[in-house]
Amino acid sequence: MLANEGRTDEELLHLLQNGDEQALTWLYRRHWEPLFLAAYQVLKDKEACKDLVQELFTEVWQKCNHIQLTGSFKAYLSASIRYKVFRYIRQHPAHEALFEHLTERMQTPSPESELAVKELQALLNTLVATLPEKCATIYRMSREQHLSYKEIATRLNVSVKTVENQINIALRRLRTGLHYSIGFLALLSMLLS
Secondary structure (H helix, E strand, O other): OOOOOOOOHHHHHHHHHOOOHHHHHHHHHHHHHHHHHHHHHHHOOHHHHHHHHHHHHHHHHHHHHHOOOOOOHHHHHHHHHHHHHHHHHHHOOOOHHHHOOHHHHHOOOOHHHHHHHHHHHHHHHHHHHOOOHHHHHHHHHHHOOOOOHHHHHHHHOOOHHHHHHHHHHHHHHHHHHHHHHHHHHHHHHHHHO
16 A cells, blocks of 8 residues: 555645645545546536646645645535636636536535535526516526427417527526626635635
């Protein structure tokens, strides 16, 4: 058995804080794959996810002496990659597909990712509730009831074009709302860490 293989994450972090570069290698080997998969569940972009994980571990190396854990190191990494994904979404043009089946894409077996799904879904629900009534109704019929634009138009006695316009308005407002909300959460996270 190699010297660092049996150590806990917290022990490895302590070694890292004392300048042991090998500890970073062990932490990276232990955690890169779940972090990559968590990011990929949302972004569906392998290169971007690889870059985010690399960036995270570069920051761990550079800021290791300032890391103060309130929980496990694994939870710290999970929260960190989640905020990196949120920032990535905020900094890159959002596509309509990003909001479709959000819960299913973000679900992984870890408690941290389940919490992230709940937080993001709650944020999305709050933003949908701020939409004008007709816009929110059409958005929910499309996304929650999985009705086609034609089915929605028939049920509401409006044109398909009206449905398309309302969905576009909803998506534009949701993107903007997520942009500001995620930016606020990222800032809050940085201030509290």
